[in-house]
Amino acid sequence: MNVLAELGIVVAGLVLAIVLLALNFWRAILFLFPHSVRVEPEAPADQMDIPLELAQLAIQLQGLGFVALGSHEEKPRLRKATLSYDWAHPVERVFATIYQTPDGEPRLYFLTPLAPEGFVITAGYRRPALDVPGVYRSGSLADASPERLLRAHLRRMEGVTPAGDFSWEGRVEAGRSWYRGLGRKEIRRQNLQGLLWTVMALAIVASAFLGRRAS
Structure with missing residues (x-):
């Protein structure tokens, strides 16, 4: 795979991660800190x-x-x-x-x-x-x-x-x-999915940077 194709995949992954974080990071905070x-x-x-x-x-x-x-x-x-x-x-x-x-x-x-x-x-x-x-x-x-x-x-x-x-x-x-x-249990039930999407987005960011370092 050439450099431009690899870069395109990395950029697409980062864009996806940014979108996921924009939509879900506040829900992750709410899950972790309802108070x-x-x-x-x-x-x-x-x-x-x-x-x-x-x-x-x-x-x-x-x-x-x-x-x-x-x-x-x-x-x-x-x-x-x-x-x-x-x-x-x-x-x-x-x-x-x-x-x-x-x-x-x-x-x-x-x-x-x-x-x-x-x-x-x-x-x-x-x-x-x-x-x-x-x-x-x-x-x-x-x-x-x-x-x-x-x-x-x-x-x-x-x-x-x-x-x-x-x-x-x-x-x-x-x-x-x-x-x-x-109310904490109810809040966490409602926002669990947001936490999972946030973890996925952070994993995408981490893999992108670790992959670039490895290469």
């Missing part, structure tokens, strides 16, 4: 600027008795922050959060922190189902209406004790606690 996601308050309830795409969900939550709390940001390393809008139902002891995916798709999930530690999470989109009795219940009911989703969430809360702080500060702290603790 690195920064969760910060963004705006109080009276200053929330809810996108038009989420307005209908916001109206439906208010109709179910939820009270607006404020918004918060969740920012993994090397990624743009996701802005989430939070409500609480003090009677039912449930947080509701709506946000948009990078593609602009509206999403809703309900969250109840448990005492002394734990969470019940019910999402209106596909989410891994996990159940650690009395400590952690995570599942989904894809494309369900907010009312139906809330009923499902309340059923899944049977037999557990909700925590006490359903304020805006309590919601932000619940997000931080999830990333630090019980």
Whole structure:
């Protein structure tokens, strides 16, 4: 094989590795360091600027008795922050959060922190189902209406004790606690593929440089 052909193969491999790293390196970091996601308050309830795409969900939550709390940001390393809008139902002891995916798709999930530690999470989109009795219940009911989703969430809360702080500060702290603790397994399951692609990309880079040295 001539030098130009060898160089072309090396360049193609490096381009592939760069693409793989651009798409997956942040997922690898998230797999290794779930607690690195920064969760910060963004705006109080009276200053929330809810996108038009989420307005209908916001109206439906208010109709179910939820009270607006404020918004918060969740920012993994090397990624743009996701802005989430939070409500609480003090009677039912449930947080509701709506946000948009990078593609602009509206999403809703309900969250109840448990005492002394734990969470019940019910999402209106596909989410891994996990159940650690009395400590952690995570599942989904894809494309369900907010009312139906809330009923499902309340059923899944049977037999557990909700925590006490359903304020805006309590919601932000619940997000931080999830990333630090019980959410780690779910995050790692979601981002394992990103870690594997990152390892493959680094292997391509290493083999390219080691191959050039050997030649």
